[in-house]
Amino acid sequence: MSDVSSPKIVIVGAGPGGIRAAAMLVAAGLHPMVIDEGHRAGGQIYRRPPDGFIRRPEQLYGSEAAKAQALHALFDRLVAEGRLTHHAGSSVIAVRGGRLHVLAEGGVQVIGYDRLILATGASDRVAPVPGWQSAGVYSLGAAQIALKAQGVTLGRGIVLMGSGPLLTLVGAQLLKAGADVAAVLDTSSWRQQMRGLGGLAARPLVALRGLALRTMLRRRYHAGVMLERIEADASGVIAMRWRDAGGRQRLTPCDMIGMGWHLRAETHLADLTGCAFTYDEQWQQWLPKTDEMGRAGNGVYLAGDGARLVGADGAEIAGRLAAVACLTDIGHVAPSAAADLRKLTRLERFARGLATAFPWPSNMVRTLPDDAIVCRCEDVTTAGVREGTDFGGGEANRVKSLSRAGMGRCQGRYCQLATVEIVAARAGCAAKDVGRFRGQAPVRPAPIGAFLQEGWGSG
Structure with missing residues (x-):
């Protein structure tokens, strides 16, 4: 004891x-x-x-x-x-x-x-893609959790997109489980991935295991892609529209999309x-x-x-x-x-x-069309964030209060990084100069009764 x-x-x-x-x-x-x-x-x-x-x-x-x-x-x-x-x-x-x-x-x-x-x-670190608010769009982590915890895949025809080791890992895990993975779309080019080799050499066996998983994906894997739009109807996702490294437009039918850019x-x-x-x-x-x-x-x-x-x-x-x-x-x-x-x-x-080889797609986020949803919780568009920047200047919490980006149940976990990029582009400054959303309690959704109990908010 x-x-x-x-x-x-x-x-x-x-x-x-x-x-x-x-x-x-x-x-x-x-x-x-x-x-x-x-x-x-x-x-x-x-x-x-x-x-x-x-x-x-x-x-x-x-x-x-x-x-x-x-x-x-x-x-x-x-x-x-x-x-x-x-x-x-x-x-x-x-x-x-x-x-x-x-x-x-x-x-x-x-x-x-x-x-x-x-x-x-x-x-998961996620970046907005036009149409990502549609039913059938999940994070890579959510797809992996469903597979690990319940032994299920979240769709019959699956497209995974983003960048980083989790993209490859989830693709390989789904294939092993018998899922129909139609495409794995990586926004990092082969040239960019080669730039990270110096750091990746610190753990050669891990890097080789990653390459082995990549080979399982075969022609499903595409590097250096441009993500254009998630097509959907009233029932949810129906296809992913994208361009390959050569600029050719592609349309891949699917009913589930998993997305993520590392962590x-x-x-x-x-x-x-x-x-x-x-x-x-x-x-x-x-x-x-x-x-x-x-x-x-x-x-x-x-x-x-x-x-x-x-x-x-x-x-x-x-x-x-x-x-x-x-x-x-x-x-x-x-x-x-x-x-x-x-x-x-x-x-x-x-x-x-890894960070060098599979970077956050800041330019993709900064150039989103005005009608693209940035904050899925509050249904805030890119135009709303840009308008908030015009009125409040290039400071994260001012834009948050004016646009409501980051004020939903996830408290900015999925939209803060993208919001900051859009604000920085609009204000003509670096992302670090925009700052970050201040943390607020409760950090997770909680029932109203939790706040009425004795002891809440006491010192």
Whole structure:
């Protein structure tokens, strides 16, 4: 049992980063609390299917099956032994004054902490394409989750589009599952992808596995495409209109489209805890500032893709580093972090190679037609964002208040990056000069009753 006088350490997120942080703290004799939206630990990358699911781990996780199973078993053992407290199916919707407001099936409870480790991960980074508000359009992550968690594909004729390793991975996974993948459309040209080889050489085996998956796609894969419009009727998607690298117009019939351009760090909780942010030119998004161990100040530590977009392996390392930093700061004996820091440096070099090879399509977004929807939650068009810029100037939150872009249930998770690009183009400035949407509580949709309970909003 841990000492009752020990500081209360709360970890948000039970993916690779959160699990490794928890294990490190437990090994030091502490009893952390882990809060996670999933009903079973594993995170998005190692999401676990329901009991009785017939597909084997090798089919779900491919070459990462052994890692996934090891993490699942580690966390389950710590819970079974009573060495940590696990709040499953729970969402942190607000942070204030060292307290977390946690929404679960029973309502909202307020949980205090002395130290907080945020391992909130990342979500799909999507870019608007005319017609993307139509039924039958999903993120790549949503398509992957449906396959992992339920063993289903989301359409009979599928087109995937975007750029980055997830585009190839999801395409290969769907093909293995027997889905009809009509086309995989990559906005990054072959020449651009070659520019990332220097960084990708930091993990040659991973890069080779990616190439092997690419070969599975065969002629379905097209690099350097221009995405024109998603065609739809009253029932949903019917075709994707695009141009190949040679400029030839193509029309691919389909009833489902998956889209994504790598990842967007999940930073809403970090924002509410008062973390400072910096604009990363290569990833073209705002990321929280931390030291090399994940310290963000005020007893807050960040681990995983919520701070550094380095993937599942990097998240495990970052989780251990955050735990070591936490142990050091509270006066506990902590193991050396030197080896993990060296590994993380190599993984970050590989990640930067990915960012170079598969960039965010800023020019495509900046030149969207006026009638294209930017914010799907609030049905805000590109013209609306441009008009908001004309009235409010090139500042993200002014345009947000004038146009309502980013004010829907996703709180800008899907439209903020595109909105900023459009504002920057209209105002004639760089995207970093536009700023970012301020984080607001609740960071997830919550029932009205949650705000009426005693304790909501209290210090």
